[in-house]
Amino acid sequence: MSVFSRYRIVIPVLNQLRYTRQGVESLIEHGVAPGxxxxxxxxxxxxxxxWLADTPALRSVHNRVNLGCGGAWAQGAFLCGDADWVVLLNNDILSGPRAIDTMLDAAEREGLKVVSPALLEGDDDYGFATFAPDYQRRMAGTVRRGWFHGVCFAVHRSVFEQIGFPDTDRRLGGHEDIEFLVRCLRSGLPVGTVGDAVLHHFGSITQKAIKQETGAKTLGDRHYFYSRLGLGWLGRKRFKLQRERQRERWSREEMAQHGSSLHMLRSGSRWRPV
Structure with missing residues (x-):
């Protein structure tokens, strides 16, 4: 493909075909071309x-070994050099109305180089398909600057040229998105999460399956992750406290203005802002 596309979507998968198929169908339903x-x-x-072999409209790569999330992200980003934006996306999602296009429209309007959509997580016992359009109208124009999440983040190709691809170190398991976020912030790159687009996320389905299969409580080394950021014990505490205070501030302001936040968790048939 010699002509640049606006975006390509990279979806790493490890089993969990039901979620992958459902997520892909949702994207296509909301305007994403299979190619x-x-x-x-x-x-x-x-x-x-x-399933991938029987669905030739999709592009796919089969790895003989599990490269991990960061490895798959980097591999996909490298293979999608013909796109202005690379959207790194979990497989266990449902798309809101034209989520990818509206997310990128907002990023370009706000001058963001990395962008995530609003996120509704948990069981879909509330009817996401009918809930999403109204939620999207209420939250349009809302931006959390300085934060994106690993469920879905679109990266402008200029970012890869400036700071490189996501880290492929398997010991970061579960922290690859935060490592990339910190690199972006330290480089002064404008990043954010926007309310103009929304996804439903069922909740780390693949990671949960791996933990259940292996008996591991965590897939990565948390202390190693912080050491890679150059943070000792005190630095870790400050880092976590700053993130928590900022999250609470965003959530409080969004709830006061819109009655919802850009990150909501669904549990026991009730919402909790995050």
């Missing part, structure tokens, strides 16, 4: 390889 989706199969052992 703009690249599925990175990290050595799935279920029917994922067969």
């Amino acid at each position: 703009d989706i690249l599925v990175i199969d990290n050595a799935s052992t279920d029917d994922t390889p067969r």
Whole structure:
């Protein structure tokens, strides 16, 4: 493909075909061309390889070994050099109205180089398909500057040229998004999360499955992650406290203005702002 596309979507997967198929169908329903989706199969052992082979409209890569999330992100970003934006996306999502296009429209309006959509997480016992349009109207124009999340973040290709690809170190497991966020912030890159687009996220389905299968409580080394950021014990405490205070401030202001926040958790048929 010699002509630049506005975006390509990279979806790393490891088994969990039901969620992958559901997420892909949701994206296509909301305006994404199948050829703009690249599925990175990290050595799935279920029917994922067969489904991808039977769905030639999608681009896909099958890895013989699990490269991890960061490895798949970097691989996908490298393979999508023909796009202005690379959207790194979890497989266990549902798309709100034209979520990818409206997210990028907002990023370009706000001058952001990395951008995430609003996020509704948990069980879809509230009817996301009917809830999302009204939520999106209420939250349009709302921006959390200085934060994006790992469920979905779109990276302008100039960012990769400036700071490189996501880290492929497997010991970062579960922290690759924060590592990339910190690199962006330290480089002065404008990043944010916007209310003009929304996704439903079922909640780290693949990570939970790996933990259940292996018996591991965590997939990464938290202390190693902080050491990679150059943070000792006191630095870690300050980093976590600053993030928590900023999150609470954003949530409080958004709830007061809109009655919702840009990150909501669904539990026990009730919402909790994050």
